[in-house]
Protein backbone atom coordinates (compact mmCIF):
# COMPACT_ATOMS: atom_id res chain seq x y z
CA UNK A 714 0.00 0.00 0.00
CA UNK A 715 1.40 3.39 -0.93
CA UNK A 716 0.01 6.60 0.40
CA UNK A 717 1.13 10.18 0.35
CA UNK A 718 -0.42 11.55 3.49
CA UNK A 719 1.28 14.79 4.44
CA UNK A 720 1.34 15.80 8.05
CA UNK A 721 2.93 18.94 9.35
CA UNK A 722 2.81 19.92 12.97
CA UNK A 723 3.73 23.56 13.31
CA UNK A 724 3.49 25.00 16.80
CA UNK A 725 1.36 27.82 15.46
CA UNK A 726 -0.32 27.92 12.10
CA UNK A 727 -1.42 30.90 10.12
CA UNK A 728 -2.17 28.73 7.13
CA UNK A 729 -5.45 29.08 5.34
CA UNK A 730 -7.83 26.38 4.18
CA UNK A 731 -8.22 25.95 0.41
CA UNK A 732 -11.05 27.82 -1.32
CA UNK A 733 -14.51 26.38 -0.80
CA UNK A 734 -15.38 23.36 -2.93
CA UNK A 735 -18.25 20.87 -3.24
CA UNK A 736 -18.77 18.99 0.02
CA UNK A 737 -17.04 15.64 0.36
CA UNK A 738 -19.32 14.53 3.15
CA UNK A 739 -22.90 15.72 3.36
CA UNK A 740 -25.72 15.34 5.85
CA UNK A 741 -29.07 15.94 4.15
CA UNK A 742 -32.14 16.32 6.37
CA UNK A 743 -30.68 13.90 8.88
CA UNK A 744 -32.73 12.87 11.88
CA UNK A 745 -31.90 10.35 14.58
CA UNK A 746 -34.40 8.98 17.08
CA UNK A 747 -33.42 6.56 19.82
CA UNK A 748 -35.85 4.30 21.66
CA UNK A 749 -36.66 5.81 25.03
CA UNK A 750 -38.49 4.24 27.97
CA UNK A 751 -42.02 5.60 28.32
CA UNK A 752 -41.93 7.36 24.95
CA UNK A 753 -43.71 5.50 22.19
CA UNK A 754 -42.06 7.60 19.49
CA UNK A 755 -38.65 7.48 21.06
CA UNK A 756 -36.38 10.46 21.63
CA UNK A 757 -35.40 12.61 18.65
CA UNK A 758 -31.77 13.59 19.19
CA UNK A 759 -31.14 15.04 15.70
CA UNK A 760 -33.80 16.81 13.63
CA UNK A 761 -33.42 17.77 9.98
CA UNK A 762 -29.67 18.33 10.19
CA UNK A 763 -28.17 19.40 6.86
CA UNK A 764 -24.56 20.40 6.33
CA UNK A 765 -21.71 19.83 3.88
CA UNK A 766 -18.15 19.13 5.07
CA UNK A 767 -15.35 19.88 2.62
CA UNK A 768 -11.97 18.32 1.97
CA UNK A 769 -9.07 20.41 3.24
CA UNK A 770 -11.03 21.94 6.11
CA UNK A 771 -11.35 21.28 9.80
CA UNK A 772 -14.84 21.65 11.27
CA UNK A 773 -15.65 21.68 14.97
CA UNK A 774 -18.98 20.53 16.37
CA UNK A 775 -19.78 22.01 19.75
CA UNK A 776 -22.84 21.95 21.97
CA UNK A 777 -24.07 21.07 25.42
CA UNK A 778 -23.59 17.62 26.85
CA UNK A 779 -26.21 15.25 25.51
CA UNK A 780 -27.03 17.47 22.50
CA UNK A 781 -26.15 14.70 20.03
CA UNK A 782 -22.58 15.50 18.94
CA UNK A 783 -21.33 11.91 19.21
CA UNK A 784 -24.53 10.72 17.54
CA UNK A 785 -23.88 13.05 14.61
CA UNK A 786 -20.26 11.92 14.35
CA UNK A 787 -21.26 8.25 14.39
CA UNK A 788 -23.64 8.86 11.47
CA UNK A 789 -20.96 10.80 9.57
CA UNK A 790 -18.49 7.98 10.22
CA UNK A 791 -20.80 5.22 9.07
CA UNK A 792 -20.99 3.68 12.54
CA UNK A 793 -24.77 4.03 12.63
CA UNK A 794 -27.62 4.90 10.27
CA UNK A 795 -29.90 7.93 10.42
CA UNK A 796 -33.60 7.42 11.15
CA UNK A 797 -34.50 9.94 8.45
CA UNK A 798 -32.50 11.75 5.76
CA UNK A 799 -29.25 10.67 4.16
CA UNK A 800 -25.51 10.86 4.71
CA UNK A 801 -23.61 11.20 1.44
CA UNK A 802 -19.96 10.69 0.56
CA UNK A 803 -18.95 12.22 -2.77
CA UNK A 804 -22.65 12.52 -3.51
CA UNK A 805 -23.39 8.83 -2.87
CA UNK A 806 -25.77 7.75 -0.11
CA UNK A 807 -23.89 5.70 2.49
CA UNK A 808 -26.83 3.27 2.60
CA UNK A 809 -26.06 2.42 -1.05
CA UNK A 810 -22.28 2.57 -0.68
CA UNK A 811 -22.43 0.32 2.38
CA UNK A 812 -21.34 1.39 5.85
CA UNK A 813 -18.55 -1.19 6.15
CA UNK A 814 -16.89 -0.35 2.79
CA UNK A 815 -17.22 3.35 3.65
CA UNK A 816 -15.46 2.81 6.99
CA UNK A 817 -12.82 0.60 5.42
CA UNK A 818 -11.86 2.91 2.57
CA UNK A 819 -13.01 6.43 3.24
CA UNK A 820 -13.66 7.37 6.87
CA UNK A 821 -12.03 6.70 10.21
CA UNK A 822 -12.90 7.84 13.71
CA UNK A 823 -10.55 8.70 16.58
CA UNK A 824 -12.01 8.65 20.09
CA UNK A 825 -11.19 10.46 23.33
CA UNK A 826 -9.63 7.35 24.80
CA UNK A 827 -7.36 6.19 22.03
CA UNK A 828 -8.94 2.70 22.06
CA UNK A 829 -5.71 1.01 21.00
CA UNK A 830 -5.29 -2.74 21.14
CA UNK A 831 -3.28 -2.96 24.31
CA UNK A 832 -1.67 -6.34 23.54
CA UNK A 833 -0.14 -4.88 20.36
CA UNK A 834 2.66 -2.36 19.98
CA UNK A 835 2.20 0.88 18.00
CA UNK A 836 3.39 -0.62 14.69
CA UNK A 837 1.06 -3.59 15.09
CA UNK A 838 -1.84 -1.30 16.00
CA UNK A 839 -1.37 0.61 12.77
CA UNK A 840 -0.82 -2.43 10.53
CA UNK A 841 -3.90 -4.13 12.04
CA UNK A 842 -6.02 -1.38 10.51
CA UNK A 843 -4.57 -1.74 7.02
CA UNK A 844 -6.40 -3.57 4.31
CA UNK A 845 -4.84 -6.98 3.83
CA UNK A 846 -5.47 -7.07 0.13
CA UNK A 847 -2.82 -5.76 -2.22
CA UNK A 848 -0.31 -4.94 0.47
CA UNK A 849 2.49 -7.22 1.59
CA UNK A 850 3.40 -7.52 5.26
CA UNK A 851 6.72 -5.75 4.86
CA UNK A 852 5.12 -2.89 2.98
CA UNK A 853 2.44 -2.55 5.65
CA UNK A 854 5.10 -2.40 8.35
CA UNK A 855 7.07 0.21 6.43
CA UNK A 856 3.96 2.29 5.89
CA UNK A 857 3.13 2.02 9.61
CA UNK A 858 6.64 3.21 10.49
CA UNK A 859 6.28 6.12 8.04
CA UNK A 860 2.97 7.20 9.58
CA UNK A 861 4.26 6.87 13.14
CA UNK A 862 7.34 8.82 12.11
CA UNK A 863 5.19 11.61 10.68
CA UNK A 864 3.17 11.69 13.88
CA UNK A 865 6.28 12.01 16.01
CA UNK A 866 6.45 8.53 17.57
CA UNK A 867 10.17 7.83 18.03
CA UNK A 868 11.55 4.54 16.64
CA UNK A 869 12.36 3.28 20.16
CA UNK A 870 8.69 3.71 21.19
CA UNK A 871 7.22 1.86 18.24
CA UNK A 872 7.92 -1.63 19.53
CA UNK A 873 6.85 -0.99 23.14
CA UNK A 874 3.54 -1.87 24.67
CA UNK A 875 1.11 0.95 23.97
CA UNK A 876 0.30 0.90 27.70
CA UNK A 877 3.78 2.31 28.31
CA UNK A 878 3.07 5.35 26.12
CA UNK A 879 1.75 8.67 27.39
CA UNK A 880 -1.81 9.75 26.63
CA UNK A 881 -0.56 12.12 23.93
CA UNK A 882 1.57 9.40 22.35
CA UNK A 883 -1.38 7.01 22.41
CA UNK A 884 -3.56 9.58 20.68
CA UNK A 885 -0.86 10.04 18.01
CA UNK A 886 -0.81 6.28 17.45
CA UNK A 887 -4.62 6.31 17.23
CA UNK A 888 -4.43 9.01 14.54
CA UNK A 889 -1.75 7.02 12.67
CA UNK A 890 -4.05 3.99 12.82
CA UNK A 891 -6.96 6.04 11.53
CA UNK A 892 -4.79 7.12 8.59
CA UNK A 893 -3.59 3.59 7.86
CA UNK A 894 -5.86 3.23 4.85
CA UNK A 895 -5.40 6.81 3.68
CA UNK A 896 -9.00 7.73 4.39
CA UNK A 897 -10.47 10.98 3.06
CA UNK A 898 -12.58 11.73 6.13
CA UNK A 899 -11.11 11.86 9.62
CA UNK A 900 -13.58 12.18 12.49
CA UNK A 901 -12.46 12.80 16.03
CA UNK A 902 -14.59 12.65 19.18
CA UNK A 903 -13.05 14.79 21.94
CA UNK A 904 -9.52 13.91 20.79
CA UNK A 905 -7.91 16.24 23.33
CA UNK A 906 -10.26 15.47 26.22
CA UNK A 907 -7.72 13.48 28.24
CA UNK A 908 -4.65 15.56 27.40
CA UNK A 909 -2.78 18.42 29.05
CA UNK A 910 -2.75 21.78 27.30
CA UNK A 911 0.60 21.44 25.50
CA UNK A 912 -0.12 17.92 24.26
CA UNK A 913 -3.61 18.98 23.22
CA UNK A 914 -2.08 21.81 21.15
CA UNK A 915 0.14 19.29 19.35
CA UNK A 916 -2.83 17.08 18.51
CA UNK A 917 -4.82 20.09 17.29
CA UNK A 918 -1.90 21.12 15.06
CA UNK A 919 -1.73 17.58 13.66
CA UNK A 920 -5.46 17.54 12.85
CA UNK A 921 -5.25 20.99 11.28
CA UNK A 922 -2.22 19.93 9.24
CA UNK A 923 -4.08 16.86 8.03
CA UNK A 924 -6.86 19.11 6.76
CA UNK A 925 -4.84 21.98 5.31
CA UNK A 926 -1.75 20.14 4.07
CA UNK A 927 -3.07 16.58 3.73
CA UNK A 928 -6.40 17.57 2.13
CA UNK A 929 -8.46 15.52 4.59
CA UNK A 930 -11.98 16.41 5.61
CA UNK A 931 -11.56 16.68 9.40
CA UNK A 932 -14.56 16.90 11.73
CA UNK A 933 -13.95 17.23 15.46
CA UNK A 934 -16.50 17.00 18.27
CA UNK A 935 -15.23 19.07 21.13
CA UNK A 936 -15.90 20.96 24.34
CA UNK A 937 -12.52 22.67 23.95
CA UNK A 938 -12.37 26.35 23.09
CA UNK A 939 -8.87 25.88 21.71
CA UNK A 940 -10.00 23.20 19.25
CA UNK A 941 -12.94 25.36 18.16
CA UNK A 942 -10.66 28.38 17.69
CA UNK A 943 -8.28 26.34 15.54
CA UNK A 944 -11.09 25.12 13.27
CA UNK A 945 -12.16 26.61 9.95
CA UNK A 946 -15.82 26.49 10.94
CA UNK A 947 -17.63 25.95 14.20
CA UNK A 948 -21.07 24.36 14.22
CA UNK A 949 -23.27 24.33 17.28
CA UNK A 950 -25.71 21.53 17.98
CA UNK A 951 -28.68 22.53 20.09
CA UNK A 952 -32.09 20.98 20.49
CA UNK A 953 -31.36 18.63 17.62
CA UNK A 954 -30.42 21.34 15.13
CA UNK A 955 -27.05 22.35 13.75
CA UNK A 956 -26.13 25.98 13.16
CA UNK A 957 -22.95 27.85 12.24
CA UNK A 958 -21.69 30.01 15.08
Ligand SMILES: Nc1ncnc2c1ncn2[C@@H]1O[C@H](COP(=O)(O)OP(=O)(O)OP(=O)(O)O)[C@@H](O)[C@H]1O
Pocket residue numbers: 747748758776777778779780781782783784785
Ligand atom coordinates in the same frame (compact mmCIF):
# COMPACT_ATOMS: atom_id res chain seq x y z
N1 LIG B 1 -27.55 4.04 21.56
C1 LIG B 1 -28.34 4.89 22.21
N2 LIG B 1 -29.57 4.53 22.63
C2 LIG B 1 -30.38 5.40 23.28
N3 LIG B 1 -30.04 6.67 23.55
C3 LIG B 1 -28.83 7.10 23.16
C4 LIG B 1 -27.91 6.23 22.48
N4 LIG B 1 -26.78 6.94 22.21
C5 LIG B 1 -26.99 8.18 22.71
N5 LIG B 1 -28.21 8.26 23.28
C6 LIG B 1 -28.80 9.47 23.89
O1 LIG B 1 -28.78 10.50 22.92
C7 LIG B 1 -28.47 11.75 23.51
C8 LIG B 1 -27.26 12.36 22.80
O2 LIG B 1 -26.12 11.59 23.11
P1 LIG B 1 -24.69 11.95 22.51
O3 LIG B 1 -23.71 11.02 23.10
O4 LIG B 1 -24.80 12.00 21.03
O5 LIG B 1 -24.49 13.44 23.06
P2 LIG B 1 -23.17 14.35 23.13
O6 LIG B 1 -23.56 15.72 22.69
O7 LIG B 1 -22.07 13.70 22.38
O8 LIG B 1 -22.88 14.34 24.68
P3 LIG B 1 -21.48 14.57 25.49
O9 LIG B 1 -21.01 15.95 25.16
O10 LIG B 1 -21.90 14.44 26.92
O11 LIG B 1 -20.56 13.49 25.05
C9 LIG B 1 -28.24 11.47 24.99
O12 LIG B 1 -29.42 11.77 25.69
C10 LIG B 1 -27.96 9.98 25.04
O13 LIG B 1 -28.37 9.42 26.25
